[in-house]
Amino acid sequence: MNHFTPVASLLGGLLIGLAATIVLAVHGKVAGISGIFGGLLQRGAGDRPFRFAFVGGLVVGGAILGIVAPSLLPSASASSPPIWLVVGAGLLVGFGTRMGGGCTSGHGVCGLSRFSRRSLVATVTFMLTGGITAFLAHRFGGAS
Amino acid sequence: MSRGREVSFAALAGLVFALGLGLAGMTQPSKVVGFLDVTGDWDPSLAFVMGGAIAVHLTAYRFLRSRGRPLVASRFQLPTRSDIDLSLVLGAAIFGVGWGLGGYCPGPALVSAGALQKPALIFLAAMAAGMVVQHLLARTPQPAKNGDTLESRTAAETKA
Numbered sequence: 001m002n003h004f005t006p007v008a009s010l011l012g013g014l015l016i017g018l019a020a021t022i023v024l025a026v027h028g029k030v031a032g033i034s035g036i037f038g039g040l041l042q043r044g045a046g047d048r049p050f051r052f053a054f055v056g057g058l059v060v061g062g063a064i065l066g067i068v069a070p071s072l073l074p075s076a077s078a079s080s081p082p083i084w085l086v087v088g089a090g091l092l093v094g095f096g097t098r099m100g101g102g103c104t105s106g107h108g109v110c111g112l113s114r115f116s117r118r119s120l121v122a123t124v125t126f127m128l129t130g131g132i133t134a135f136l137a138h139r140f141g142g143a144s
Numbered sequence: 145m146s147r148g149r150e151v152s153f154a155a156l157a158g159l160v161f162a163l164g165l166g167l168a169g170m171t172q173p174s175k176v177v178g179f180l181d182v183t184g185d186w187d188p189s190l191a192f193v194m195g196g197a198i199a200v201h202l203t204a205y206r207f208l209r210s211r212g213r214p215l216v217a218s219r220f221q222l223p224t225r226s227d228i229d230l231s232l233v234l235g236a237a238i239f240g241v242g243w244g245l246g247g248y249c250p251g252p253a254l255v256s257a258g259a260l261q262k263p264a265l266i267f268l269a270a271m272a273a274g275m276v277v278q279h280l281l282a283r284t285p286q287p288a289k290n291g292d293t294l295e296s297r298t299a300a301e302t303k304a
Contacts, residue, residue, distance in 0.1 A: 027214055096236065
């Protein structure tokens with residue numbers, strides 16, 4: 001079902017790198033999505049206008065994609081995993097990214113670009129547990 | 145420093161990020177899981193995403209750091225910590241499990257929720273709940289650390 005898309009994925013990656021660069025060049029910050037979004041759910045976290053605008057851009061970008069390029073999103077008829085699994089996965093992602101201080105963007109893209117030791121450890125860790133989980137879910141759960 | 149510029153550039157960055165994630169294939173959970181599970185019918189596309197993003201950002205980072213200060217802020221606010229602690233490793237491990245199960249990391253979850261994808265909306269609500277739970281647990285007394293990441297620094301400020 002999934003096709004190898006090196007060109008589109010590379011182009012998408014370049015855009016992600018560009019977006020992270022805008023945040024660094026303009027705001028002087030790390031474009032870590034879990035941290036920027038998480039701060040909106042945390043009392044006392046500053047930079048609210050920045051956080052709202054960035055998250056708003058992501059959401060509006062999603063709305064645009066849904067209209068102009070729906071093929072980049074799973075179709076409504078595609079089989080989706082059971083709700084309990086989606087909820088469990090979301091809880092783990094939310095809890096884990098805040099505990100570990102970052103996700104694929106903050107640690108994976110921005111951190112590795114800065115040769116951060118913490119981000120390297122985090123990225124290797126979440127890739128590893130992500131890979132093991134996907135493997136187990138595929139073999140034994142039939143989740144995917 | 146203008147608030148208007150700060151906010152419009154943040155919105156632009158979010159928008160470009162969203163288009164990049166979509167084009168890259170990150171908004172298709174089955175594709176993400178197909179990348180993470182290297183033993184199956186492996187789709188290595190997503191390695192190109194990280195490769196492309198890092199190539200651009202690494203170059204830009206080197207250039208920008210040598211130029212003093214960002215456009216609208218008085219200084220760079222970048223993480224300075226280098227110690228490897230349990231929360232870093234355990235948090236990343238927990239995140240990875242959720243990512244491998246659901247196929248969404250936070251960015252694509254927000255983007256797909258913007259496209260009103262039902263599983264993504266459910267995932268996003270659960271993710272927000274998981275974050276709030278972590279924030280509440282992290283407020284139990286523990287020694288504050290200085291020179292932390294932007295995220296944890298704001299958390300430390302909350303505690304102070």
